[in-house]
Amino acid sequence: MTIRGGATLAYARNSIEQRLLEDEPQALGQVVRWISVVLTAPRFWPLRAEWADLQQETLMRIISSLRQERFDPSRDFRAYAQGVARYTALQAFGRKRHDAFEIAGDDLPSPAAGPEERAIQHQLVRRIFEQISEPCRELVRLYFLDEQDYEEIAGRLSLPQGTIKSRLFRCLQAAHRSLHRKALSCERMASTE
Amino acid sequence: MSCHDEFQIEIPAYIASRMASDASRIMEEHLRGCDECREIASAWKAIVPALREGGEALFEEHPLEMTLRDHARGESRHDGAVARHVDRCASCELEVRFWASRHEPAEVRVRAALTPSGWRPPHAIWSAAAGLVAGAAMAYFVLASGLHSDAGRRAAWAPPEIAALSGRAPQVVLPRTVRGDGVERHVSLGAADRSLIIAAQIDLPEDPGDAGRYRFDLRDGDGTSVWSTELDSGTMRADAEANEVISFVVPAGSLAAGRYTFAGGPDAATGGFDSSYRATIVVSRAEN
Numbered sequence: 001m002t003i004r005g006g007a008t009l010a011y012a013r014n015s016i017e018q019r020l021l022e023d024e025p026q027a028l029g030q031v032v033r034w035i036s037v038v039l040t041a042p043r044f045w046p047l048r049a050e051w052a053d054l055q056q057e058t059l060m061r062i063i064s065s066l067r068q069e070r071f072d073p074s075r076d077f078r079a080y081a082q083g084v085a086r087y088t089a090l091q092a093f094g095r096k097r098h099d100a101f102e103i104a105g106d107d108l109p110s111p112a113a114g115p116e117e118r119a120i121q122h123q124l125v126r127r128i129f130e131q132i133s134e135p136c137r138e139l140v141r142l143y144f145l146d147e148q149d150y151e152e153i154a155g156r157l158s159l160p161q162g163t164i165k166s167r168l169f170r171c172l173q174a175a176h177r178s179l180h181r182k183a184l185s186c187e188r189m190a191s192t193e
Numbered sequence: 194m195s196c197h198d199e200f201q202i203e204i205p206a207y208i209a210s211r212m213a214s215d216a217s218r219i220m221e222e223h224l225r226g227c228d229e230c231r232e233i234a235s236a237w238k239a240i241v242p243a244l245r246e247g248g249e250a251l252f253e254e255h256p257l258e259m260t261l262r263d264h265a266r267g268e269s270r271h272d273g274a275v276a277r278h279v280d281r282c283a284s285c286e287l288e289v290r291f292w293a294s295r296h297e298p299a300e301v302r303v304r305a306a307l308t309p310s311g312w313r314p315p316h317a318i319w320s321a322a323a324g325l326v327a328g329a330a331m332a333y334f335v336l337a338s339g340l341h342s343d344a345g346r347r348a349a350w351a352p353p354e355i356a357a358l359s360g361r362a363p364q365v366v367l368p369r370t371v372r373g374d375g376v377e378r379h380v381s382l383g384a385a386d387r388s389l390i391i392a393a394q395i396d397l398p399e400d401p402g403d404a405g406r407y408r409f410d411l412r413d414g415d416g417t418s419v420w421s422t423e424l425d426s427g428t429m430r431a432d433a434e435a436n437e438v439i440s441f442v443v444p445a446g447s448l449a450a451g452r453y454t455f456a457g458g459p460d461a462a463t464g465g466f467d468s469s470y471r472a473t474i475v476v477s478r479a480e481n
Contacts, residue, residue: 036287037284
């Protein structure tokens, strides 16, 4: 057991850290999911050919860190694991000297693009919908996917049509801002490399 | 409400192409002069077709981690729905690739130990290992329990693919060889390593009806056997045909730093075992 800074670092029985060290499938699955979410973020799309390798590399780093008891169990393990994933991906960017803006923000591939670009579109759209609020998701879904008109949506949600119209626009605006923030964050990352 | 606000709330209708042509033309005039509205409209003009094409799948919850694992193994009960989701979800697809890779040879890991000739085991090396060394693994489990007093802190024995994934099982890949050709491979074992995986490409006799037994052992520099195992040729043949390698798990605790001879062969007519396969493994011990 390692003593560091006067504190005893050990992973509690049944903690995710300990279960990961024991190769418990559910713990492994959980950590793999955390890693996958980070690596497949739009900012890391230029690295998509390396995702599987980066996933393995990240997992190895996390496990190695746990085995050496370098992770402080009082911290949030998810944040730590995802931090390792981000760091690993950024290192890969450094190796490739790739342009982080290849797929960023509102530079979505055109609708007439090929299968690869269309797959990217689907991934980005999914990410956008994961980031907006549930009421916004519902509104966007009703209007754009189910193709209901304002009157139908207003009746369904028991709200005035004007409210529906302004809310829907605000949802689009919020999603756009979120995309924009991501692009800026990419820019910062690239400039610090 | 300002004029700009009035245009803004009509942007969804413009994006969805639900505006009358006159209104649409007026909107486009506004967009030409308004950066903010133009950026939002332009981004959503690209998103909406993808949204319609992706359909409901874009709004679905992600399948559970274990569902994706089962899907990777072809054991999911909801394979169609999961496949559709995976097709549209990069993170889930990456998870599936992870689980699928655990049933394959983990080529990236094995590649590091390839011979200069470039040979590498094709697929499912670990499943071969799991199948062939089950007996050895069980024996090792019992052995390891006795060897390591801190077993409670350490992971229990795991199948080779899990052990290798977590870095707990270094491996050495031995190419096809003939007696005395001097194949030598180096491997470093750490204090935390509980097993060494030896993956050997071994030629088996042509006769598929042969039902003899094979014996393999690992001897130190003094010729003392530190590990041995026996396998029947039928099992070896099936796995070698599927995987091109035969894998063995050797307890790392029994291996001090030094040179070892890994040798083995079929039960000879004389009653002993031939050692037609022979290679040298040089073990070094890492500090930590």
